[in-house]
Amino acid sequence: MARPQExxxxxxxxxxxDTFWQKGYEATSxxxxxxxMGLSKSSLYAAFGGKRELFLAAFDxxxxxxxxxxxxxxxxGPARDAIEQFFRKIIADAGDGGAPSRGCMxxxxxxxxxxxxxxxxxxxxxDFAGMEALFTQAxxxxxxxxxxxxxxxARNLARLLVLAFPGLQVMVRADGDREQLNQTxxxxxxxxx
Amino acid sequence: MARPQExxxxxxxxxxxDTFWQKGYEATSxxxxxxxMGLSKSSLYAAFGGKRELFLAAFDxxxxxxxxxxxxxxxxGPARDAIEQFFRKIIADAGDGGAPSRGCMxxxxxxxxxxxxxxxxxxxxxDFAGMEALFTQAxxxxxxxxxxxxxxxARNLARLLVLAFPGLQVMVRADGDREQLNQTxxxxxxxxx
DNA sequence: GGTATTATGAACCAATCGGTCCATAAGTCA
DNA sequence: TGACTTATGGACCGATTGGTTCATAATACC
Numbered sequence: 001m002a003r004p005q006e007x008x009x010x011x012x013x014x015x016x017x018d019t020f021w022q023k024g025y026e027a028t029s030x031x032x033x034x035x036x037m038g039l040s041k042s043s044l045y046a047a048f049g050g051k052r053e054l055f056l057a058a059f060d061x062x063x064x065x066x067x068x069x070x071x072x073x074x075x076x077g078p079a080r081d082a083i084e085q086f087f088r089k090i091i092a093d094a095g096d097g098g099a100p101s102r103g104c105m106x107x108x109x110x111x112x113x114x115x116x117x118x119x120x121x122x123x124x125x126x127d128f129a130g131m132e133a134l135f136t137q138a139x140x141x142x143x144x145x146x147x148x149x150x151x152x153x154a155r156n157l158a159r160l161l162v163l164a165f166p167g168l169q170v171m172v173r174a175d176g177d178r179e180q181l182n183q184t185x186x187x188x189x190x191x192x193x
Numbered sequence: 194m195a196r197p198q199e200x201x202x203x204x205x206x207x208x209x210x211d212t213f214w215q216k217g218y219e220a221t222s223x224x225x226x227x228x229x230m231g232l233s234k235s236s237l238y239a240a241f242g243g244k245r246e247l248f249l250a251a252f253d254x255x256x257x258x259x260x261x262x263x264x265x266x267x268x269x270g271p272a273r274d275a276i277e278q279f280f281r282k283i284i285a286d287a288g289d290g291g292a293p294s295r296g297c298m299x300x301x302x303x304x305x306x307x308x309x310x311x312x313x314x315x316x317x318x319x320d321f322a323g324m325e326a327l328f329t330q331a332x333x334x335x336x337x338x339x340x341x342x343x344x345x346x347a348r349n350l351a352r353l354l355v356l357a358f359p360g361l362q363v364m365v366r367a368d369g370d371r372e373q374l375n376q377t378x379x380x381x382x383x384x385x386x
Numbered sequence: 387g388g389t390a391t392t393a394t395g396a397a398c399c400a401a402t403c404g405g406t407c408c409a410t411a412a413g414t415c416a
Numbered sequence: 417t418g419a420c421t422t423a424t425g426g427a428c429c430g431a432t433t434g435g436t437t438c439a440t441a442a443t444a445c446c
Contacts, residue, residue: 005392005393006393006394006442022308023309024219024304024305026217026219026220027219027305027309029432029433029434030433030434030435031432031433039394040393040394040395040396041394041395041396041435041436042393042394042395042396042436042437042438043393043394043395045435045436046392046393046394050434050435051434051435100308100309101308102308103304103308107304107363108304110363110364110366110367111217111296111300111301111304111305111363111366111367112217112220112304112305114293114366114367114368115215115293115294115295115366115367115368116216116220116293121367121368124367125367125368128364128367128369152380156376156377156380157380159373159376159377159380160377160380160381162377163357163360163361163364163374163377163381164356164357164360165360166359166360166363166364167356167357167358167359167360167361167363168356168360170300170303170304170359170360170363171303171321171356171359173303173304173307173308174303174304174307174308174314174317174318174321175307175308175314175318176321180352181356183349183352184349184352184353184355184356187345187349187350187352187353187384188353188356191380191384198422198423199412199423199424222402222403222404223403223404223405224402224403232424233423233424233425233426234405234406234424234425234426235406235407235408235423235424235425235426236423236424236425238405238406239422239423239424243404243405244404244405
């Protein structure tokens, strides 16, 4: 019909996601987003609405992407190994350079916006529930294939892992010692044996 | 010598602490603080410096208070029971009313400011280290008094609890189901047996 | 090539941000 | 009571906040 967009919407959204992920909602200004996304104010507002709508879109993109990634990792190989790899990866992903780590955006938002924003809170509830379901499924599989010896209810064991997840993500974001965290993971994972 | 302060400095600091605790650093404006502390702008700046300095003072007051509280709880009764009470209290303290829970200010700041503020980050590192030390001490005591059966190194067990702590605090702040969290604690604490 | 349609950049907006300044009120001490 | 010291409230500051508006440029279609 007419003049086409000069930017890739999905790619711009990804840049916004990265910025919100690193700095959180309040500390991210529209100027930050404009620079990161590389487009002009009117384009941004036309394509995404305001700051809050852009944030929610970026957050949802993050959640979907991470959900798929988790599902994929947990499906590979013996369940116990898959679960271990899932947690090890969190530590390994922490920026090796001096750059501060980003942690998990859902966890970050559980702290920042969830207490005062029902729409964010409900998303995070869903994230935890989804994570519990995936862990439960993986643990049940591990109890079948013999890689997980603990015969407690899979759901209960899963909840322990769900509890450990934000703990690990917070410590990673606060620049916790990676070697030490890996060591602690040994003990956590030995609970499954 | 001259006109005395009309406000109690410690009490005003406590109000600031509460506000920063609930809303975080960025989402708290000077206007919020003025209202919460009940004093005028010039008084606030004269007594506490700027926003950041006030925040650090409030944060340190929080950390000291909580550190003492933890120490006290862990010292009471058999070590295993004391540790259990410490964790149960975190869940119980979550606002029973509809009011959103505040979680732990150190954990909240591990997410919000720590990645970009070395002064905050070092405080949080110290908090984690202190917590690890207190847990280690309590667990060692429990291994002596027989309330803790697990004979793994006390320090390693302590690190597992240190990992669980931010996990629990984040879930509480995001309005996680209290009953379910208490149930999950059972499994975590059974690691000590 | 002309026309209709749409994306873009810049100018502009009120409101709020954290922070400073100062005249005045309210005390203390001699 | 008078002199000195200090706390207080309000006016004021420039910068930045998120957001809107509009003239212009660029493209697709006929």
